[in-house]
Amino acid sequence: MSEAEDVIIVEVSDYLDGALKSPEKDAVAAKIAADPEYKRVHDEMVETRKALSGMQKARAPATFASDVTSTIHKRSAGRFFARRTFGDRVPFSALLVVAVIGLIVIGFLMWSSETGSLKRTPDHAPIKDPVPIKTTP
Numbered sequence: 001m002s003e004a005e006d007v008i009i010v011e012v013s014d015y016l017d018g019a020l021k022s023p024e025k026d027a028v029a030a031k032i033a034a035d036p037e038y039k040r041v042h043d044e045m046v047e048t049r050k051a052l053s054g055m056q057k058a059r060a061p062a063t064f065a066s067d068v069t070s071t072i073h074k075r076s077a078g079r080f081f082a083r084r085t086f087g088d089r090v091p092f093s094a095l096l097v098v099a100v101i102g103l104i105v106i107g108f109l110m111w112s113s114e115t116g117s118l119k120r121t122p123d124h125a126p127i128k129d130p131v132p133i134k135t136t137p
Helices: 003-017 022-034 036-054 064-076 092-112
Strands: none
Touching (some): 003 022, 022 036
């Protein structure tokens, strides 16, 4: 493909995509009407677009990912997929909720205990007037 043909393809493609402004669009339309090379490229692109638009999109089946995973697991004898751990089977958000509830329960138990390790009570107040210690000079 020559550089001139590349330029023609780019211009005609932009024309068909509607990416050109009005003066450029009019110039390319005039070239398509007058120049046989522009006309040939334009007709090829229009035919290609028609052929592509007539095709249906192929979609993967809903179970495609699980089918591929199970096939790989069978053929590899488990080399690619190790046993699933507890963290793989249980969602992270469920583990987080259980951990937060556990911390709240532990905090409540510590706060309500007799030793009161998380609360400050007035009976544990520091001594205001300590006995002075005599020192000799």
